[in-house]
Amino acid sequence: xxxxxxTIEWIPDRxxxxxxxxxxxxxxTKLPGxxxxxxxxxxxxxxxxxxxxxxxxxxxxxxxxAMGVVAAVQKSRARNGAELVAEVERAAGxxxxxxxxxxxxxxxxxxxxxxxxxxxxxxxxELRRRLARAALRIRDExxxxxxxxxxxxxxxxxxxxxxLTHCNAGGLATAEFxxxxxxxxxxxxxxxxxxxxxxETRPLLxxxxxxxxxxxxxxxxxxxxxxxxxxxxxxxxxxxCVMVGADRIAANGDSANKIGTYAVALAARAHGVPFYxxxxxxxxxxxxxxxxxxxxxxRDPREITHGFGRCTAPGGIKVYAxxxxxxxxxxxTAIVCEKGICRPPFRPALQRAAS
Numbered sequence: 001x002x003x004x005x006x007t008i009e010w011i012p013d014r015x016x017x018x019x020x021x022x023x024x025x026x027x028x029t030k031l032p033g034x035x036x037x038x039x040x041x042x043x044x045x046x047x048x049x050x051x052x053x054x055x056x057x058x059x060x061x062x063x064x065x066a067m068g069v070v071a072a073v074q075k076s077r078a079r080n081g082a083e084l085v086a087e088v089e090r091a092a093g094x095x096x097x098x099x100x101x102x103x104x105x106x107x108x109x110x111x112x113x114x115x116x117x118x119x120x121x122x123x124x125x126e127l128r129r130r131l132a133r134a135a136l137r138i139r140d141e142x143x144x145x146x147x148x149x150x151x152x153x154x155x156x157x158x159x160x161x162x163x164l165t166h167c168n169a170g171g172l173a174t175a176e177f178x179x180x181x182x183x184x185x186x187x188x189x190x191x192x193x194x195x196x197x198x199x200e201t202r203p204l205l206x207x208x209x210x211x212x213x214x215x216x217x218x219x220x221x222x223x224x225x226x227x228x229x230x231x232x233x234x235x236x237x238x239x240x241c242v243m244v245g246a247d248r249i250a251a252n253g254d255s256a257n258k259i260g261t262y263a264v265a266l267a268a269r270a271h272g273v274p275f276y277x278x279x280x281x282x283x284x285x286x287x288x289x290x291x292x293x294x295x296x297x298x299r300d301p302r303e304i305t306h307g308f309g310r311c312t313a314p315g316g317i318k319v320y321a322x323x324x325x326x327x328x329x330x331x332x333t334a335i336v337c338e339k340g341i342c343r344p345p346f347r348p349a350l351q352r353a354a355s
Contacts, residue, residue, distance in 0.1 A: 057173020
């Protein structure tokens with residue numbers, strides 16, 4: 001298997017130092033036609049990259065947000081730590097407005113803010129370096145968590161099985177290895193023959209443009225299907241299990257993921273197919289009792305009426321365009337994180353995994 005692509009990383013301007021530098025990320029809006037990298041140290045461009053899905057996937061946008069804070073303050077003229085903390089707070093507040101559902105974004109920003117506040121007595125130059133090292137740790141920790149998810153999740157697979165997945169929860173959505181796709185990559189490294197059916201994932205086609213592309217790049221046997229074909233291939237007995245990612249998981253196990261995931265979970269239950277959610281513990285939001293309180297982002301109606309620039313609906317038509325839905329815990333067979341496999345009842349299992 002080819003080495004995984006680095007979806008996002010920090011590139012220092014000079015070897016041997018961490019600052020100054022810039023964020024380098026794959027522009028996922030250009031895939032699969034072109035592999036294009038965006039390099040910037042501009043806070044607004046990083047915000048825009050998150051907002052417009054140039055970088056997407058809950059873990060990846062958390063990493064982007066942490067690096068965005070660093071980019072915002074690396075050339076600061078703050079005279080003391082307190083002034084630098086104020087700049088960190090402003091940058092974090094701005095980045096927090098980019099997207100509302102993925103909790104990793106807010107988790108990463110809160111971590112950077114806590115570090116800044118704890119170091120307000122330090123010289124600004126030292127505090128900037130500490131922030132930069134913290135952002136790099138978030139990236140490296142995510143890569144390690146994804147590999148751990150792969151090691152745990154492979155226990156749910158067998159050589160010769162077929163997995164259905166929805167949207168993209170692979171290397172493009174994380175630091176490098178993926179969440180829902182991590183067990184598949186792990187199985188591939190072990191020489192197993194694991195096949196994948198990938199939903200196209202309308203309206204932005206993350207499954208067609210991203211999942212199918214990265215699996216094919218890795219040499220995995222992948223078949224692309226329309227979203228509404230998922231129930232049919234389950235009915236035909238082609239699917240052994242479903243593996244999806246998550247943008248936020250409530251305390252009871254309700255899981256928010258790309259719109260259409262709930263329908264896949266219902267189809268899996270109807271056909272007796274195990275449905276697994278795979279995500280790092282940074283995706284857990286144990287402050288929410290259930291998925292009813294997860295904020296759901298609504299996207300620009302033009303993503304539906306003018307998909308990829310072509311008008312496909314009557315002018316002036318009303319549009320409802322939620323980006324995510326919430327799969328109830330009762331439809332989830334297990335939740336896999338870096339700590340292991342959590343099974344129902346999810347509330348105590350998630351609490352143990354988060355501790």
